[in-house]
Amino acid sequence: LVVRTETPFNAGMPPATLVDSQVTPIERFFVRSHAPAPEIDEAAFRLSVGGATEKTLGLSLGELRDRFPKKTVVATLQCAGNRRAELSAVEPINDQVQWDADPIGNAEWGGVPLREVLQAAGIGEGALHAAFTGLDGVQEKGTTFGFGGSVPIEKAMSAEVLLAYEMNGQPLPLDHGAPLRVVVPGYIGARSVKWLGSISLQAEPSDNHYQARAYKIFPPHVRADTADWPNGLMLGELSVTSAICRPAAGENVAISPVTVQGYAAAGGGRLVERVEVSVDGGESWAVANLLGEPNRWAWRLWEIRLDLDPGEHELISRAWDSAANTQPEDVRKIWNFKGYMNNAWHRVTVNVAG
């Protein structure tokens, strides 16, 4: 893993390695943390479930395993800050992790469907959002609190949202949120709260800093001091994206045809319908081969072989989802001062040997 920050721990793999397998091995799965991993006494651990519920629950890990069905979901997690470095190249975005196309991975998550737990607690009146709070200690503005976020109740009650205690068939690793994390497929990674301590059903989205203020996008001309924070676009479902992983940026390629490989992902359960690659600045596009099978919650790896003349070439990828949304052309036009949701056409310049 390429370490971005040590404390809290943030790291990812070189993008070229992401396309090695449909399911990302744990040791290669990016880590995104807002606080150091907390020490949690698993014997004493109780997941608190309350708010607008008919009763409150305090569930031990044993109860979560024994009282509720276990389900596995193959799902991609992606940080809303994916490809922030390209935004920072337009205008620097400070105090944020400078991610390349690396904070994305696909795993088989095992755990309890969240809706089973919510049904056991009973959905109360006015329960419009499920808010999650972690047991970590984020420091922000001089206070310490658990990282948190929320999803609408319809999403919380969907079949795909898990309280996960396993990853790729292994016990969930500490860096990925052990002993228990939320996994919200199709949403920005920040909603998949790690080191989960409590769930609250409530009428409004979470008032946690990371829901109420961070993870919002603002128009390009807005800066922190001019932001109308309550009216920022509160992120939820991911937008459609793709990235070229191989060849890597700046790579010298010995021979043509060149095999170009990458990933594509669509948010909210939409499917990746098509990935296109251009070598002429977007004037014409070739259609890449989608690998594997369609899966509403998982990325789609793709590849294409291109005949390229010797010299320097800019390779561009763009994906289309099942709602016919595609990626914006120009990263400058979607720049935002927090550096989120850069799904502009992905561009990689390579050199083909003469």
Add this chain to the structure above:
Amino acid sequence: LVVRTETPFNAGMPPATLVDSQVTPIERFFVRSHAPAPEIDEAAFRLSVGGATEKTLGLSLGELRDRFPKKTVVATLQCAGNRRAELSAVEPINDQVQWDADPIGNAEWGGVPLREVLQAAGIGEGALHAAFTGLDGVQEKGTTFGFGGSVPIEKAMSAEVLLAYEMNGQPLPLDHGAPLRVVVPGYIGARSVKWLGSISLQAEPSDNHYQARAYKIFPPHVRADTADWPNGLMLGELSVTSAICRPAAGENVAISPVTVQGYAAAGGGRLVERVEVSVDGGESWAVANLLGEPNRWAWRLWEIRLDLDPGEHELISRAWDSAANTQPEDVRKIWNFKGYMNNAWHRVTVNVAG
């Protein structure tokens, strides 16, 4: 209505009039037909429901009204060919209706939730799609058949899909599909089959020409004779879009500030989160005021007052949806030979008097 073609009847209002009301009056609602309106004997009419169902049904209009609950849904319908004229300006798209930003409208539809009828028939094994066929007579490739299309069974079973027999509290007009039409909110208008005659549950999408071949998008370099038809992107949910309705293109505006008004719509139940307007080619954007209330199935009208110097100005709008998808910048980069889903930034040039 501005008539685009007399037979079949296709017509829409000048875009400037679309923003007059949140609910579009019937007499101003665009009409999109692939065949002349059929003469249907309402007394003899029976809606056929079959395929992968536990039993087949033949439901009279009286039975549909009396045996099933009635529901109203305010929903926007939008043709996949909205703004085709802009695509044709890049390269002509022949034999298609040359729509401006007009084939869109928002109505209160009244009728039976489709799922009530499907539940009465019983969902059979292998029922993955609900296919609809009209009683009109489309002529295509020397044969005559009813216009048709399908939606996935999850959508068919959702709360918002109706078999509508009323529009804005009135009996459904013939041009809008009387006596019965499907209304599929959030999907391209073509799935809201008019003059509905039969519903079939089945394992595959409809093999009707308008699902299996038309209403697909292909990459910009593909033409009819090079299209890999089965692998086109089969349209379903709409992508995010917006349009400037007032001032109209080419309009001479007497005074500044200028009130700019338009519509925005997001597909698949996503919300319009933000509409931005630029007067400098997309370098900077002002945020428009969204009118009315959020509604997953209805358009969002918007307005903004702009101070403009005397002279010519290009006004541009773009919308963002709740999955952080936004509109593509350049219509040339999404050109497709069938002319669908043009959701590029909408550009209107106006003159401000000196």
